[in-house]
Amino acid sequence: MQPKMFCQSCSMPIDNVADRGTEKNGSKSEEYCKYCYADGALVNPGMKLDEMKSIVKTQMEKRHIPGNIIQKSLDVLPHLKRWKKVTA
């Protein structure tokens, strides 16, 4: 089954509610995962797209994900809500 929801910062699937970040009122974010977003704010607001790319790459390599899949995820990153307006 294809994931329906992705973190708009790191592209991780967040179909599982437990993987989603939390809003200030304790509800779950519809847009970001728990690693990127907590208590109503981005965990690392100053992060650059390139930094995110290298983190995502490292994390996926740790999980032995094939290189072509990793590249796909990296290609998706600039189109996510968090990075759309930012020029890398």
Ligand SMILES: [Zn+2]
């Ligand atoms: Zn994320």
